[in-house]
Amino acid sequence: MKALAISAVLLAAGLFAAPAQAKLKVFACEPEWASLVHELAGDKVDVDSATTALQDVHVVEAKPSLIAKVRAANLVVCTGAELEVGWLPMLVRQSGNASVAPGTPGSFMAAPQVKMLEKPSAVDRANGDVHPDGNPHVQLDPRRVLVIAKALDARLVQLDPTNAAVYQQRLGDFTNRWLTAMSRWKTEAAPLRGRKVVVHHISWVYLWDWLGIEQIGALEPKPSVPPTSAHLSSLIATTKSSNTLAIIRAAYQDPKPADWLAGRTGVPAVTLPYTVGGDAQSKDLFGLFDSTLSKLLAAAKSGAAK
Amino acid sequence: MRKTLLGLAVLPLSLLSAMPMPALAAAPSQTEAQRIAALEAKVEALEAELQAMKSAAPTAVATQPAAAPVAQGQNASAEAEVDSLAASPAETEAASSAPASVAAPAGDSGGGSNANAFNPAISIILNGSYTHHSLDPDAYARSGFPLSGEGRPAPDGFSLGESELSFASNIDDKLYGQLTLTASSEDGQDHVGVEEAFIDTTSLPANFSLRAGRFYSDIGYLNGHHAHTDNFFDRPLPYQAFLGNQYGDDGVQVKWLAPTATFLEFGAEAFRGNNYPSGGAQNGGLGTRTLFVHTGGDVGGENAWLAGVSMLKTKAEGAEDGFSGDTTVYIADGTWKWAPQGNFKDGGITVRGEYFLDQRHGQFEYQDPDSAGPQLPLVVLWDGARRGAYLEGIYRLNRTWDVGYRYDRLWSDAGNPFAIVAGNFDPYRHTAELTWRNSEFSLVRLQLSHDKPNPDDSDNAVTVQYQTSLGAHGAHKF
Numbered sequence: 001m002k003a004l005a006i007s008a009v010l011l012a013a014g015l016f017a018a019p020a021q022a023k024l025k026v027f028a029c030e031p032e033w034a035s036l037v038h039e040l041a042g043d044k045v046d047v048d049s050a051t052t053a054l055q056d057v058h059v060v061e062a063k064p065s066l067i068a069k070v071r072a073a074n075l076v077v078c079t080g081a082e083l084e085v086g087w088l089p090m091l092v093r094q095s096g097n098a099s100v101a102p103g104t105p106g107s108f109m110a111a112p113q114v115k116m117l118e119k120p121s122a123v124d125r126a127n128g129d130v131h132p133d134g135n136p137h138v139q140l141d142p143r144r145v146l147v148i149a150k151a152l153d154a155r156l157v158q159l160d161p162t163n164a165a166v167y168q169q170r171l172g173d174f175t176n177r178w179l180t181a182m183s184r185w186k187t188e189a190a191p192l193r194g195r196k197v198v199v200h201h202i203s204w205v206y207l208w209d210w211l212g213i214e215q216i217g218a219l220e221p222k223p224s225v226p227p228t229s230a231h232l233s234s235l236i237a238t239t240k241s242s243n244t245l246a247i248i249r250a251a252y253q254d255p256k257p258a259d260w261l262a263g264r265t266g267v268p269a270v271t272l273p274y275t276v277g278g279d280a281q282s283k284d285l286f287g288l289f290d291s292t293l294s295k296l297l298a299a300a301k302s303g304a305a306k
Numbered sequence: 307m308r309k310t311l312l313g314l315a316v317l318p319l320s321l322l323s324a325m326p327m328p329a330l331a332a333a334p335s336q337t338e339a340q341r342i343a344a345l346e347a348k349v350e351a352l353e354a355e356l357q358a359m360k361s362a363a364p365t366a367v368a369t370q371p372a373a374a375p376v377a378q379g380q381n382a383s384a385e386a387e388v389d390s391l392a393a394s395p396a397e398t399e400a401a402s403s404a405p406a407s408v409a410a411p412a413g414d415s416g417g418g419s420n421a422n423a424f425n426p427a428i429s430i431i432l433n434g435s436y437t438h439h440s441l442d443p444d445a446y447a448r449s450g451f452p453l454s455g456e457g458r459p460a461p462d463g464f465s466l467g468e469s470e471l472s473f474a475s476n477i478d479d480k481l482y483g484q485l486t487l488t489a490s491s492e493d494g495q496d497h498v499g500v501e502e503a504f505i506d507t508t509s510l511p512a513n514f515s516l517r518a519g520r521f522y523s524d525i526g527y528l529n530g531h532h533a534h535t536d537n538f539f540d541r542p543l544p545y546q547a548f549l550g551n552q553y554g555d556d557g558v559q560v561k562w563l564a565p566t567a568t569f570l571e572f573g574a575e576a577f578r579g580n581n582y583p584s585g586g587a588q589n590g591g592l593g594t595r596t597l598f599v600h601t602g603g604d605v606g607g608e609n610a611w612l613a614g615v616s617m618l619k620t621k622a623e624g625a626e627d628g629f630s631g632d633t634t635v636y637i638a639d640g641t642w643k644w645a646p647q648g649n650f651k652d653g654g655i656t657v658r659g660e661y662f663l664d665q666r667h668g669q670f671e672y673q674d675p676d677s678a679g680p681q682l683p684l685v686v687l688w689d690g691a692r693r694g695a696y697l698e699g700i701y702r703l704n705r706t707w708d709v710g711y712r713y714d715r716l717w718s719d720a721g722n723p724f725a726i727v728a729g730n731f732d733p734y735r736h737t738a739e740l741t742w743r744n745s746e747f748s749l750v751r752l753q754l755s756h757d758k759p760n761p762d763d764s765d766n767a768v769t770v771q772y773q774t775s776l777g778a779h780g781a782h783k784f
Contacts, residue, residue: 052607052648059651059746061643062784063610064569064602071513071563082779086746090781093482094571096563098509115391125747143384147392179384225745226705252649 024160027069027100029078029088030057031276032139033110033152035285037077039174040153044163045075053278054252057083058129058224062090070095073106075159077152080109081116081136105158111136113151114144117205128222139275141206142182142289149174181286188293191300196242198235198267200227200249200258203274207292216242219249219257227257239265246299250274268299426475426483427778431534433467434772435460441757441765448547448733449760450692450718450725454582454626455550459757460540460769466491467771468533470501474780482506486532502554513563522554524561524573525598525616526660527639529553535782537656537700538739539753539769543714544662544694548635550582550626553618555594569602569612579620583633583664586623594620602641602784607648612784613640622668627724629688631668637661641784645702651746652705659697666690670723690719705743712737726760733759748774 026047028034034049041047050066051057057079060066070076070091078084092101100106116134123132138144153171157164193212197204200219208215217238221231239247239261247269249258255271262269273282273291281291439446443459460467466489474484486502504519524530528545529552541551557577564570579586579593587593596619602612618635625633638661645654671683696714703709715734718725725731737755744750750772757765 054647055649056652059649061610061650062781063604064600064612064784065604065610067563068567068569068603072565072567085779086781088781090783093506093508094563094783096510096513096515096561098511101508112393114393116393125745129746141391143388143391146385146388151392175385182384252647254652 024074024156024163025072026075026077027073029076029084030139032145032285032288033077033079035276035288036145036149036152037156039285040149040167040170041156041163042166042170044160044166045156053250053273053275053282056252058086060084060087062087062094066091067094070100071097073097073100075106075108075155076100077108077110079111079136079138081111081133082131083111083136105155108152108155110148110152111138114138114141114147117209118202126222128220129224135202135205137203138206140204140292141210142178142185143210144206145285146175146178146182149178177286181289185289185293188297192245192293192296195245195300197245198239198247198261200247200253203250204248204272211296213245216244219247219261226254232257232261235261236264239267243303245303246270246296248272251278268302270295270299272296424475426473427780429472429474429778429780430776431468431470431472431532432772432774432776433469433534434465435467435539435769436464436771437462437767437769439765439767441763446763446765447726447760448716449727449731450722451543451547451716451733452627452724454547455552457541457546457549457551459765459767470532470534472780474778476508477505480507480509482508513565515561517559517561518557520554520556521559522552523575523577523596523618524559524600525553525575525596525618525635526637527612527614527641527658528660531783534773534775537698537708537710537741538712538737539751539771542660542696542698542712543716543733543735544660544696547692547694547716548583548662548664549618553581553583555579555581555584557594569600571600573598573600577620579622582626583618583629583635584620584622585625585629588621588623593622594618608644608646608654610643610648610650610784611641614638624671627670628672629666629668629670631666631688633668634665636663636665650702653702655702656700657698660695662694664692664694666692672723686723688721688723690721692719692722693717707743708741710739710741712739727762731761733757747776748772 024041024045026034026037026041026045028037028047028049030051031049031053034047037045037047048069050069051060066087076088076092078088098104111133116136116138119134120127120130120132123130138148149171153167156167160167189211194214196214196216197208198217198219199215202215202218202220202223204215207213217235219227219232219235221228244265244267247258247261247267249255249269249271251271251274255269258269261267271279272295273279273288276282276284276288278288279291281294282288437460439459439462443461446453446459468488468490470486470488472484472486475482477483483505484502485500488499488501490497490499500520502519502521504517504521507514507516510516522530528536528541529549533541533552545551555577557575559573559575561571561573564572575596576592577584577594577596578591579588584594596617598614598616600612600614602610604610614637616637616639618637620633621631622633623630639659641656641658643650643654643656645652667689668687670686670688672686673683694714694716696712698710698712700708700710713734713736715732717732718730720730722730735755735757737753739751739753741749741751750770753769753771755765755767757767759765
């Protein structure tokens, strides 16, 4: 009975106390998009990331706290391309928030804004956790990040026209700083071009596409199937013989398989931040690429010194 | 009570009728001029890219002073390269207007005349088990708590259990629909049943949502969850005894999510009242009403919790256990999950418990099996309260393995007419499980249980179960 009374009161409060037009509330599925929203909107919006760099975004749970956040959001910024298929649709449905439903202006998906790689010709779960639209991990190519920034900025302008000038000005500023950084990164990354890597999960294809690095193997026998010792053993010969730069894993992944292969091949295992917050240096998108490049270059240097 | 219920039901209805037309989200179809403009822009970008490739090739590697300000031309060429990576307008449009992120078939993105593109997401759960009981399931009798609905021991030997086929899709811009069919086997007879068939609103204002059709009530924790998301092979004793395993019926539901930082959800339901613990569709086919509140949140980044209180009130005429009268079931539920860094699929601990109070006010009719002569039903007036609870803990070792333990118990009440022995006996059970997952989509589970349904018998059971999920990747509730 008491619960009833409370419910009635809250019901009334929710219906009649229409809140004054507050700041745009943005729900970002991943830290990289929260960081991008921050670059484009500054303090004009409240942005919250659903996950951290230490979580595997393929398998996040539709936690109550996330439902409450989606409920309050005016804009949802996620990767899309089925990366969040196991939780985002449930959050949106349970939140009852029609303004962020798929296909509405309040739902912004990053991956469909850019040309995607590794679109499978056949979709079969026997091949592991494949994404029919292509590899969704687009945040590791700064060129694609800029494309997404432009589209996202247009969406912010559409949803919050009163601050349009701010969003446009900040996009211009971000674009300039980003292009400058990109040209610096390009120069720095020159020694990496043409090198070969082994990865834990195939989440790096856009980084390799940008840097001109070749991926020669993955520790997971199939995407999202945990590494097995038989599969790892089969990688030893290739990894050894190819003058491999490094074995790459993300901050959230189990370090053991990469360490195992590193111990047997002498190729260094390198933990890359993968997204904003993945290490101390990756405080924002600029830091993410600074850190990623410096770690890859350190691996190249240590390899050359041997 | 009744007034509040009515209020809850009427409010959203009036909102529905007063709802303004939402702004049309769909972009207007592109005009010819826009298309040409887009193509021109693309050609320009490609030209710029080519130009950039030609001019950048000799200089890029050798001659760039590290800290010098970037020349305008270089930025421009980089920008052109960036532009070439944008999805083409046709692609973007196709992608953003795709229905939900339910598995849209990987069709051609250019065309639009593929009839299958609108097919609902199809998901199939294939499930099977082998069980061996030390006590013959046919001789199984739970003192004080007659077996009702599907709340009974699994049959000995191989069994399909429940395999289900589910279709789900957005119906239009305001409705979502789902149909779940189950195939099960009983005494060699195959049954195909409609487990759930409901529509949901997707665009009511003020975070209301309505559901209508046949569906599982959202009372408690497990009741709203399909069995294939459970941590154990069977439902805990209080679910078996008080809800016939899982209470679902034909009805309507309204839910509202409060505008609070902590998850706080209120809901009310009205059901026909056909299924146990109800029966006979009383009150003109509005035999069952429920109310529930769920709340939940995080504690730091590694802990998440969910709790709720629920009430189910029903008027029954000849329920499956022979009861006629008023039944009220109160449920308190709580779930706590801890996982290192919040990676719940990779490790951690889940603890869940629910407490049930079942109040009956009415009469119980039964045939005395021992009486000789004409079979006249015996009528016993009963005003009592029985209780039940379970507590389970699951330890997830890694993405592949988990191990769990559950204790469930029922408490009888003085004068319980269902008691098969004199005096009060409270049935209880210990259950342990071990689960191996090959992927997110398949698992094999071993379960051992020790069940004490009455003072004289005990049942030790071993079950091996497989469970797989085919087709669309459905998102699961917490």
